[in-house]
Ligand SMILES: Cc1cc2nc3c(=O)[nH]c(=O)nc-3n(C[C@H](O)[C@H](O)[C@H](O)COP(=O)(O)OP(=O)(O)OC[C@H]3O[C@@H](n4cnc5c(N)ncnc54)[C@H](O)[C@@H]3O)c2cc1C
Protein backbone atom coordinates (compact mmCIF):
# COMPACT_ATOMS: atom_id res chain seq x y z
CA UNK A 536 0.00 0.00 0.00
CA UNK A 537 1.06 3.59 -0.57
CA UNK A 538 1.51 5.72 2.56
CA UNK A 539 2.21 9.42 2.88
CA UNK A 540 3.53 10.71 6.17
CA UNK A 541 4.74 14.14 7.12
CA UNK A 542 7.99 13.52 8.96
CA UNK A 543 9.68 16.50 10.63
CA UNK A 544 7.65 18.79 8.44
CA UNK A 545 8.55 17.13 5.13
CA UNK A 546 6.18 14.95 3.18
CA UNK A 547 7.41 11.41 2.62
CA UNK A 548 5.74 8.71 0.62
CA UNK A 549 6.49 5.05 -0.10
CA UNK A 550 5.00 1.73 -1.06
CA UNK A 551 5.04 -0.45 2.03
CA UNK A 552 3.60 -3.65 3.35
CA UNK A 553 0.73 -3.00 5.76
CA UNK A 554 2.66 -4.89 8.43
CA UNK A 555 5.61 -2.48 8.33
CA UNK A 556 6.06 -0.90 11.74
CA UNK A 557 6.52 2.84 11.98
CA UNK A 558 9.98 2.45 13.55
CA UNK A 559 11.16 0.51 10.50
CA UNK A 560 9.55 2.97 8.11
CA UNK A 561 11.55 5.74 9.77
CA UNK A 562 14.82 3.84 10.01
CA UNK A 563 14.86 1.60 6.95
CA UNK A 564 12.73 3.44 4.40
CA UNK A 565 13.64 7.01 5.30
CA UNK A 566 17.08 6.33 6.79
CA UNK A 567 16.24 8.31 9.91
CA UNK A 568 18.19 6.10 12.28
CA UNK A 569 18.01 8.54 15.17
CA UNK A 570 14.90 6.72 16.31
CA UNK A 571 16.23 3.64 18.04
CA UNK A 572 14.77 0.20 18.01
CA UNK A 573 15.30 -1.66 21.25
CA UNK A 574 13.10 -4.17 22.99
CA UNK A 575 10.57 -4.60 20.19
CA UNK A 576 8.03 -5.45 22.92
CA UNK A 577 6.60 -1.98 23.71
CA UNK A 578 8.55 -1.73 26.94
CA UNK A 579 11.72 0.34 26.53
CA UNK A 580 10.64 3.54 24.77
CA UNK A 581 13.84 3.79 22.68
CA UNK A 582 11.54 4.04 19.64
CA UNK A 583 9.56 7.02 20.97
CA UNK A 584 8.47 9.51 18.32
CA UNK A 585 5.60 11.97 18.14
CA UNK A 586 2.45 11.14 16.25
CA UNK A 587 0.36 14.27 15.75
CA UNK A 588 2.21 15.91 18.63
CA UNK A 589 1.87 13.03 21.08
CA UNK A 590 4.82 10.81 22.09
CA UNK A 591 4.20 7.14 21.29
CA UNK A 592 6.14 3.92 20.81
CA UNK A 593 6.79 3.52 17.10
CA UNK A 594 7.50 -0.22 17.42
CA UNK A 595 3.85 -0.66 18.34
CA UNK A 596 2.35 1.47 15.60
CA UNK A 597 2.03 0.56 11.94
CA UNK A 598 3.36 2.92 9.30
CA UNK A 599 -0.09 2.43 7.77
CA UNK A 600 -1.71 3.80 10.92
CA UNK A 601 0.41 6.94 10.57
CA UNK A 602 -0.59 7.40 6.91
CA UNK A 603 -1.77 10.98 6.49
CA UNK A 604 -0.47 11.98 9.90
CA UNK A 605 2.45 13.98 11.25
CA UNK A 606 5.49 12.35 12.79
CA UNK A 607 8.32 14.09 14.58
CA UNK A 608 11.57 12.32 15.34
CA UNK A 609 14.75 13.28 17.16
CA UNK A 610 16.12 14.56 13.83
CA UNK A 611 13.36 17.17 13.99
CA UNK A 612 14.33 18.55 17.40
CA UNK A 613 17.11 20.94 16.46
CA UNK A 614 16.24 24.07 14.53
CA UNK A 615 18.24 26.58 12.49
CA UNK A 616 19.02 28.32 15.78
CA UNK A 617 20.83 25.24 17.01
CA UNK A 618 20.06 22.44 19.40
CA UNK A 619 16.76 22.23 21.18
CA UNK A 620 17.16 23.18 24.87
CA UNK A 621 16.39 19.56 25.74
CA UNK A 622 19.31 18.39 23.60
CA UNK A 623 21.54 21.07 25.08
CA UNK A 624 20.44 20.00 28.56
CA UNK A 625 21.60 16.44 27.88
CA UNK A 626 24.98 17.86 26.81
CA UNK A 627 25.32 20.20 29.79
CA UNK A 628 24.22 17.75 32.45
CA UNK A 629 25.81 14.61 31.01
CA UNK A 630 22.36 13.10 30.45
CA UNK A 631 23.62 10.13 28.47
CA UNK A 632 26.25 7.45 28.51
CA UNK A 633 25.78 4.93 25.70
CA UNK A 634 23.06 7.09 24.18
CA UNK A 635 20.73 4.30 23.21
CA UNK A 636 17.77 5.58 25.19
CA UNK A 637 18.52 9.23 24.47
CA UNK A 638 16.45 9.97 21.34
CA UNK A 639 13.31 8.48 22.89
CA UNK A 640 14.04 10.14 26.21
CA UNK A 641 14.39 13.54 24.53
CA UNK A 642 11.18 13.19 22.53
CA UNK A 643 9.31 12.40 25.74
CA UNK A 644 11.03 15.28 27.54
CA UNK A 645 10.22 17.78 24.78
CA UNK A 646 6.54 16.78 24.91
CA UNK A 647 6.55 17.11 28.70
CA UNK A 648 8.03 20.62 28.65
CA UNK A 649 5.56 21.72 25.99
CA UNK A 650 2.75 20.71 28.33
CA UNK A 651 4.32 21.54 31.67
CA UNK A 652 7.12 24.13 31.30
CA UNK A 653 8.37 23.83 34.89
CA UNK A 654 7.96 20.24 36.03
CA UNK A 655 9.22 19.10 39.43
CA UNK A 656 11.37 16.02 39.78
CA UNK A 657 8.46 13.66 40.48
CA UNK A 658 6.63 14.88 37.38
CA UNK A 659 9.74 14.35 35.25
CA UNK A 660 10.31 10.87 36.61
CA UNK A 661 6.68 9.95 36.00
CA UNK A 662 6.81 11.34 32.44
CA UNK A 663 9.91 9.32 31.50
CA UNK A 664 8.75 6.14 33.22
CA UNK A 665 8.07 4.58 29.81
CA UNK A 666 11.64 5.25 28.69
CA UNK A 667 14.18 2.86 30.13
CA UNK A 668 17.85 3.74 30.59
CA UNK A 669 20.38 1.03 31.35
CA UNK A 670 23.29 3.37 31.99
CA UNK A 671 22.69 6.60 33.82
CA UNK A 672 20.51 5.73 36.77
CA UNK A 673 18.26 8.56 35.55
CA UNK A 674 19.73 11.22 37.87
CA UNK A 675 21.45 13.13 35.10
CA UNK A 676 18.51 12.68 32.75
CA UNK A 677 16.28 14.41 35.28
CA UNK A 678 18.91 17.14 35.65
CA UNK A 679 19.13 17.51 31.88
CA UNK A 680 15.38 18.05 31.61
CA UNK A 681 15.45 20.47 34.54
CA UNK A 682 18.27 22.33 32.78
CA UNK A 683 16.12 22.68 29.67
CA UNK A 684 13.14 23.87 31.72
CA UNK A 685 15.26 26.48 33.53
CA UNK A 686 16.90 27.61 30.36
CA UNK A 687 13.61 28.02 28.54
CA UNK A 688 12.13 29.97 31.43
CA UNK A 689 15.12 32.32 31.42
CA UNK A 690 14.90 32.77 27.69
CA UNK A 691 11.19 33.52 27.90
CA UNK A 692 11.71 36.15 30.59
CA UNK A 693 14.59 37.70 28.63
CA UNK A 694 12.40 37.88 25.56
CA UNK A 695 9.63 39.44 27.64
CA UNK A 696 12.09 42.04 28.93
CA UNK A 697 13.19 43.10 25.42
CA UNK B 698 13.01 -8.91 14.76
CA UNK B 699 9.32 -9.38 15.43
CA UNK B 700 7.13 -8.90 12.40
CA UNK B 701 3.41 -9.60 12.15
CA UNK B 702 2.18 -12.07 9.54
CA UNK B 703 0.87 -10.34 6.41
CA UNK B 704 -2.60 -8.85 6.52
CA UNK B 705 -4.80 -6.47 4.64
CA UNK B 706 -5.16 -2.99 6.14
CA UNK B 707 -8.44 -1.11 6.08
CA UNK B 708 -9.44 2.17 7.63
CA UNK B 709 -12.94 2.76 8.95
CA UNK B 710 -14.32 6.27 8.59
CA UNK B 711 -17.40 5.54 10.68
CA UNK B 712 -18.76 2.94 13.07
CA UNK B 713 -21.06 1.63 10.34
CA UNK B 714 -18.13 1.27 7.98
CA UNK B 715 -16.12 -0.58 10.65
CA UNK B 716 -18.98 -3.02 11.13
CA UNK B 717 -19.37 -3.50 7.37
CA UNK B 718 -15.63 -4.15 6.96
CA UNK B 719 -15.70 -6.70 9.79
CA UNK B 720 -18.78 -8.40 8.37
CA UNK B 721 -17.23 -8.63 4.91
CA UNK B 722 -14.20 -10.50 6.26
CA UNK B 723 -16.28 -13.14 7.99
CA UNK B 724 -14.40 -13.55 11.26
CA UNK B 725 -10.87 -13.17 9.93
CA UNK B 726 -10.75 -9.45 10.62
CA UNK B 727 -9.87 -7.60 13.80
CA UNK B 728 -10.35 -4.04 14.84
CA UNK B 729 -7.21 -2.19 15.81
CA UNK B 730 -7.58 0.67 18.27
CA UNK B 731 -4.43 1.68 20.15
CA UNK B 732 -2.85 -1.54 18.94
CA UNK B 733 -0.89 -1.90 22.17
CA UNK B 734 -2.28 -5.32 22.92
CA UNK B 735 -3.08 -6.55 19.42
CA UNK B 736 0.14 -5.56 17.64
CA UNK B 737 2.42 -7.21 20.23
CA UNK B 738 0.31 -10.35 19.90
CA UNK B 739 0.56 -10.18 16.11
CA UNK B 740 4.32 -9.68 16.33
CA UNK B 741 4.52 -12.86 18.40
CA UNK B 742 2.14 -14.52 15.90
CA UNK B 743 -0.29 -15.24 18.72
CA UNK B 744 -2.80 -13.39 16.58
CA UNK B 745 -2.91 -13.60 12.78
CA UNK B 746 -5.91 -11.65 11.51
CA UNK B 747 -6.21 -11.53 7.71
CA UNK B 748 -7.59 -8.03 7.84
CA UNK B 749 -7.02 -5.16 10.26
CA UNK B 750 -9.71 -2.53 10.49
CA UNK B 751 -8.16 0.65 11.90
CA UNK B 752 -10.66 2.63 13.99
CA UNK B 753 -8.27 5.40 15.09
CA UNK B 754 -10.11 7.77 12.78
CA UNK B 755 -13.28 7.45 14.84
CA UNK B 756 -12.56 10.48 17.00
CA UNK B 757 -16.30 10.80 17.67
CA UNK B 758 -15.82 7.80 19.98
CA UNK B 759 -13.31 9.72 22.09
CA UNK B 760 -15.12 11.45 24.96
CA UNK B 761 -15.98 11.33 28.65
CA UNK B 762 -19.26 13.05 29.49
CA UNK B 763 -22.22 13.10 31.82
CA UNK B 764 -25.25 11.74 30.03
CA UNK B 765 -28.42 11.69 32.12
CA UNK B 766 -27.69 9.83 35.36
CA UNK B 767 -24.68 8.06 33.88
CA UNK B 768 -21.16 8.85 32.79
CA UNK B 769 -20.52 7.82 29.20
CA UNK B 770 -16.99 7.01 28.07
CA UNK B 771 -16.38 6.57 24.35
CA UNK B 772 -14.58 3.38 23.35
CA UNK B 773 -11.76 5.28 21.63
CA UNK B 774 -10.96 7.34 24.72
CA UNK B 775 -7.25 6.87 25.37
CA UNK B 776 -5.99 5.93 28.80
CA UNK B 777 -4.58 9.44 29.18
CA UNK B 778 -8.05 10.87 28.53
CA UNK B 779 -9.47 8.81 31.38
CA UNK B 780 -6.55 9.75 33.63
CA UNK B 781 -7.05 13.46 33.05
CA UNK B 782 -10.85 13.60 32.84
CA UNK B 783 -12.36 16.24 35.13
CA UNK B 784 -15.75 14.52 35.01
CA UNK B 785 -14.28 11.26 36.25
CA UNK B 786 -12.16 13.02 38.87
CA UNK B 787 -15.32 14.58 40.25
CA UNK B 788 -17.40 11.40 40.42
CA UNK B 789 -15.00 8.47 40.62
CA UNK B 790 -11.45 8.85 41.88
CA UNK B 791 -10.96 5.13 41.15
CA UNK B 792 -10.35 5.94 37.48
CA UNK B 793 -7.35 8.23 37.93
CA UNK B 794 -5.91 5.96 40.61
CA UNK B 795 -6.11 2.97 38.29
CA UNK B 796 -4.91 4.82 35.20
CA UNK B 797 -1.86 6.24 36.95
CA UNK B 798 -0.57 2.68 37.32
CA UNK B 799 -1.62 1.26 33.95
CA UNK B 800 1.47 0.77 31.82
CA UNK B 801 3.46 4.00 31.24
CA UNK B 802 2.61 7.43 29.84
CA UNK B 803 3.57 6.48 26.28
CA UNK B 804 1.32 3.42 26.28
CA UNK B 805 -1.41 5.48 27.91
CA UNK B 806 -1.22 7.98 25.03
CA UNK B 807 -2.30 5.23 22.68
CA UNK B 808 -4.21 2.43 24.46
CA UNK B 809 -7.99 2.82 24.58
CA UNK B 810 -10.84 1.95 26.90
CA UNK B 811 -12.54 -0.20 24.26
CA UNK B 812 -9.34 -2.03 23.41
CA UNK B 813 -8.58 -2.68 27.06
CA UNK B 814 -11.95 -4.25 27.75
CA UNK B 815 -12.06 -6.21 24.50
CA UNK B 816 -8.56 -7.56 24.96
CA UNK B 817 -9.94 -9.20 28.11
CA UNK B 818 -6.52 -9.80 29.55
CA UNK B 819 -7.04 -11.45 32.96
CA UNK B 820 -4.75 -8.80 34.48
CA UNK B 821 -6.45 -5.80 32.87
CA UNK B 822 -6.98 -2.96 35.32
CA UNK B 823 -9.96 -1.23 33.71
CA UNK B 824 -11.87 -4.52 33.70
CA UNK B 825 -11.65 -4.49 37.49
CA UNK B 826 -12.65 -0.83 37.63
CA UNK B 827 -15.75 -1.30 35.49
CA UNK B 828 -16.66 -4.51 37.31
CA UNK B 829 -16.46 -2.65 40.62
CA UNK B 830 -18.62 0.19 39.32
CA UNK B 831 -21.12 -2.18 37.68
CA UNK B 832 -20.83 -0.43 34.36
CA UNK B 833 -22.19 -1.60 31.05
CA UNK B 834 -20.81 -1.75 27.54
CA UNK B 835 -22.75 -0.47 24.55
CA UNK B 836 -22.12 -2.72 21.56
CA UNK B 837 -23.13 -2.07 17.98
CA UNK B 838 -23.66 -4.41 15.06
CA UNK B 839 -25.39 -4.13 11.69
CA UNK B 840 -28.66 -5.14 13.33
CA UNK B 841 -28.60 -2.53 16.08
CA UNK B 842 -27.28 -1.67 19.52
CA UNK B 843 -27.19 -3.78 22.65
CA UNK B 844 -26.01 -3.13 26.14
CA UNK B 845 -24.12 -5.70 28.20
CA UNK B 846 -23.41 -5.58 31.92
CA UNK B 847 -19.61 -5.48 32.33
CA UNK B 848 -19.90 -8.33 34.79
CA UNK B 849 -21.28 -10.48 31.97
CA UNK B 850 -18.93 -9.09 29.33
CA UNK B 851 -15.94 -11.37 29.78
CA UNK B 852 -16.39 -15.04 28.94
CA UNK B 853 -12.90 -15.94 30.10
CA UNK B 854 -9.29 -14.91 29.49
CA UNK B 855 -9.06 -13.07 26.14
CA UNK B 856 -12.72 -13.82 25.40
CA UNK B 857 -15.72 -11.51 25.46
CA UNK B 858 -19.34 -11.44 24.32
CA UNK B 859 -18.42 -9.08 21.48
CA UNK B 860 -19.16 -10.83 18.18
CA UNK B 861 -17.02 -10.94 15.04
CA UNK B 862 -18.91 -8.09 13.37
CA UNK B 863 -19.57 -6.02 16.46
CA UNK B 864 -17.87 -3.00 17.96
CA UNK B 865 -17.94 -1.60 21.46
CA UNK B 866 -18.84 2.07 21.07
CA UNK B 867 -19.22 3.20 24.66
CA UNK B 868 -19.00 2.22 28.30
CA UNK B 869 -21.47 3.64 30.80
CA UNK B 870 -21.29 3.94 34.59
CA UNK B 871 -24.13 5.08 36.86
CA UNK B 872 -23.56 8.29 38.81
CA UNK B 873 -24.08 7.64 42.51
CA UNK B 874 -24.48 10.33 45.17
CA UNK B 875 -22.75 9.99 48.57
CA UNK B 876 -20.19 7.71 47.02
CA UNK B 877 -16.44 7.25 47.29
CA UNK B 878 -14.18 5.01 45.24
CA UNK B 879 -10.54 3.94 45.21
CA UNK B 880 -8.02 1.67 43.47
CA UNK B 881 -5.08 -0.22 44.95
CA UNK B 882 -2.48 -2.03 42.88
CA UNK B 883 0.75 -3.76 43.70
CA UNK B 884 3.22 -4.13 40.84
CA UNK B 885 6.79 -5.38 40.73
CA UNK B 886 8.10 -2.25 39.06
CA UNK B 887 6.74 0.95 37.51
CA UNK B 888 4.56 0.27 34.49
CA UNK B 889 4.16 -3.44 35.09
CA UNK B 890 0.99 -5.49 35.17
CA UNK B 891 -0.50 -6.16 38.61
CA UNK B 892 0.64 -8.77 41.03
CA UNK B 893 -2.83 -8.10 42.35
CA UNK B 894 -5.13 -5.10 42.31
CA UNK B 895 -8.48 -4.20 43.79
CA UNK B 896 -10.92 -1.36 43.34
CA UNK B 897 -14.12 -0.42 45.10
CA UNK B 898 -16.93 2.05 45.44
CA UNK B 899 -19.02 2.55 48.57
CA UNK B 900 -22.30 4.45 48.62
CA UNK B 901 -23.42 5.57 52.05
CA UNK B 902 -26.78 6.43 53.61
CA UNK B 903 -25.76 7.84 56.96
CA UNK B 904 -23.57 5.15 58.45
CA UNK B 905 -25.16 2.39 56.43
CA UNK B 906 -23.65 0.95 53.28
CA UNK B 907 -26.36 1.54 50.71
CA UNK B 908 -24.48 -0.04 47.85
CA UNK B 909 -20.98 -1.33 47.25
CA UNK B 910 -18.93 -2.68 44.37
CA UNK B 911 -15.65 -4.59 44.46
CA UNK B 912 -13.39 -5.29 41.49
CA UNK B 913 -10.20 -7.34 41.34
CA UNK B 914 -7.73 -8.19 38.64
CA UNK B 915 -4.86 -10.61 38.02
CA UNK B 916 -6.13 -13.02 40.66
CA UNK B 917 -8.64 -15.15 38.77
CA UNK B 918 -11.71 -13.57 40.37
CA UNK B 919 -14.82 -14.66 38.46
CA UNK B 920 -16.03 -11.67 36.39
CA UNK B 921 -13.35 -9.57 38.11
CA UNK B 922 -15.53 -9.30 41.23
CA UNK B 923 -16.83 -11.07 44.35
CA UNK B 924 -20.55 -10.72 44.94
CA UNK B 925 -20.46 -12.70 48.15
CA UNK B 926 -18.20 -10.08 49.70
CA UNK B 927 -20.39 -7.26 48.41
CA UNK B 928 -23.50 -8.94 49.83
CA UNK B 929 -21.81 -9.22 53.22
CA UNK B 930 -21.48 -5.43 53.33
CA UNK B 931 -24.61 -4.14 51.60
CA UNK B 932 -27.26 -2.82 53.97
CA UNK B 933 -25.01 -3.13 57.00
CA UNK B 934 -23.26 -0.50 59.08
CA UNK B 935 -19.79 0.72 58.16
CA UNK B 936 -17.22 -0.87 60.45
CA UNK B 937 -13.60 -1.99 60.19
CA UNK B 938 -14.74 -5.50 61.11
CA UNK B 939 -17.26 -5.65 58.26
CA UNK B 940 -14.63 -4.41 55.81
CA UNK B 941 -12.08 -6.95 57.05
CA UNK B 942 -14.61 -9.74 56.69
CA UNK B 943 -15.49 -8.72 53.11
CA UNK B 944 -11.78 -8.46 52.29
CA UNK B 945 -11.19 -11.92 53.75
CA UNK B 946 -13.95 -13.37 51.58
CA UNK B 947 -12.37 -11.81 48.49
CA UNK B 948 -9.01 -13.35 49.32
CA UNK B 949 -10.63 -16.72 49.83
CA UNK B 950 -12.90 -16.73 46.80
CA UNK B 951 -10.48 -15.46 44.17
CA UNK B 952 -8.43 -17.99 42.26
CA UNK B 953 -4.90 -16.74 41.65
CA UNK B 954 -2.17 -18.73 39.92
CA UNK B 955 1.38 -19.06 41.10
CA UNK B 956 3.71 -17.39 38.61
CA UNK B 957 6.78 -15.17 38.48
CA UNK B 958 4.78 -12.51 40.30
CA UNK B 959 4.29 -14.64 43.37
CA UNK B 960 2.79 -17.76 44.98
CA UNK B 961 -0.93 -18.33 45.56
CA UNK B 962 -1.05 -17.75 49.32
CA UNK B 963 0.80 -14.46 48.95
CA UNK B 964 -1.62 -13.27 46.29
CA UNK B 965 -4.66 -14.22 48.40
CA UNK B 966 -3.21 -12.30 51.31
CA UNK B 967 -2.48 -9.35 49.04
CA UNK B 968 -6.06 -9.34 47.73
CA UNK B 969 -7.43 -9.13 51.27
CA UNK B 970 -5.13 -6.25 52.14
CA UNK B 971 -5.87 -4.33 48.93
CA UNK B 972 -9.64 -4.84 49.10
CA UNK B 973 -9.67 -3.62 52.70
CA UNK B 974 -7.64 -0.55 51.79
CA UNK B 975 -9.83 0.25 48.77
CA UNK B 976 -13.02 -0.11 50.81
CA UNK B 977 -11.67 1.94 53.71
CA UNK B 978 -10.59 4.79 51.45
CA UNK B 979 -13.90 4.62 49.56
CA UNK B 980 -15.81 5.03 52.81
CA UNK B 981 -13.68 8.00 53.84
CA UNK B 982 -14.22 9.65 50.46
CA UNK B 983 -17.96 9.00 50.60
CA UNK B 984 -17.90 10.91 53.88
CA UNK B 985 -15.99 13.73 52.29
CA UNK B 986 -12.83 13.05 54.26
CA UNK B 987 -9.37 13.24 52.72
CA UNK B 988 -8.17 9.78 51.73
C1 LIG C 1 4.20 -2.25 27.99
C2 LIG C 1 2.73 -2.37 28.27
C3 LIG C 1 2.30 -2.40 29.59
C4 LIG C 1 0.94 -2.51 29.87
N1 LIG C 1 0.54 -2.51 31.17
C5 LIG C 1 -0.77 -2.58 31.46
C6 LIG C 1 -1.22 -2.56 32.81
O1 LIG C 1 -0.43 -2.44 33.76
N2 LIG C 1 -2.55 -2.67 33.05
C7 LIG C 1 -3.45 -2.76 32.04
O2 LIG C 1 -4.64 -2.85 32.33
N3 LIG C 1 -3.07 -2.78 30.75
C8 LIG C 1 -1.75 -2.69 30.44
N4 LIG C 1 -1.36 -2.71 29.12
C9 LIG C 1 -2.36 -2.85 28.06
C10 LIG C 1 -2.72 -1.50 27.50
O3 LIG C 1 -3.55 -0.85 28.41
C11 LIG C 1 -3.40 -1.69 26.16
O4 LIG C 1 -3.29 -0.52 25.42
C12 LIG C 1 -4.85 -2.05 26.20
O5 LIG C 1 -5.06 -3.20 26.92
C13 LIG C 1 -5.43 -2.33 24.83
O6 LIG C 1 -5.93 -1.16 24.28
P1 LIG C 1 -5.66 -0.86 22.76
O7 LIG C 1 -6.54 0.28 22.41
O8 LIG C 1 -4.24 -0.73 22.52
O9 LIG C 1 -6.28 -2.18 22.05
P2 LIG C 1 -5.85 -2.95 20.74
O10 LIG C 1 -4.55 -3.61 20.91
O11 LIG C 1 -6.03 -2.08 19.55
O12 LIG C 1 -7.01 -4.04 20.69
C14 LIG C 1 -7.11 -5.07 21.66
C15 LIG C 1 -8.26 -6.01 21.26
O13 LIG C 1 -9.51 -5.34 21.38
C16 LIG C 1 -10.21 -5.30 20.15
N5 LIG C 1 -10.86 -3.99 20.10
C17 LIG C 1 -10.27 -2.78 20.25
N6 LIG C 1 -11.19 -1.81 20.28
C18 LIG C 1 -12.40 -2.41 20.14
C19 LIG C 1 -13.74 -1.92 20.10
N7 LIG C 1 -14.02 -0.62 20.21
N8 LIG C 1 -14.75 -2.82 19.95
C20 LIG C 1 -14.47 -4.14 19.84
N9 LIG C 1 -13.23 -4.66 19.86
C21 LIG C 1 -12.20 -3.80 20.02
C22 LIG C 1 -9.16 -5.54 19.09
O14 LIG C 1 -9.73 -6.13 17.93
C23 LIG C 1 -8.21 -6.47 19.80
O15 LIG C 1 -8.68 -7.77 19.75
C24 LIG C 1 -0.01 -2.61 28.81
C25 LIG C 1 0.43 -2.59 27.48
C26 LIG C 1 1.78 -2.47 27.20
C27 LIG C 1 2.22 -2.45 25.77
Ligand code: FES
Nearest residue numbers: 573574579580594
Ligand atom coordinates in the same frame (compact mmCIF):
# COMPACT_ATOMS: atom_id res chain seq x y z
S1 FES D 1 11.58 -0.71 20.79
FE1 FES D 1 9.63 0.23 21.05
S2 FES D 1 9.34 0.21 23.16
FE2 FES D 1 11.24 -0.83 22.94
Ligand code: FES
Nearest residue numbers: 632636668669670
Ligand atom coordinates in the same frame (compact mmCIF):
# COMPACT_ATOMS: atom_id res chain seq x y z
S1 FES E 1 22.41 6.17 28.19
FE1 FES E 1 22.62 4.06 27.82
S2 FES E 1 20.57 3.38 27.92
FE2 FES E 1 20.40 5.41 28.58
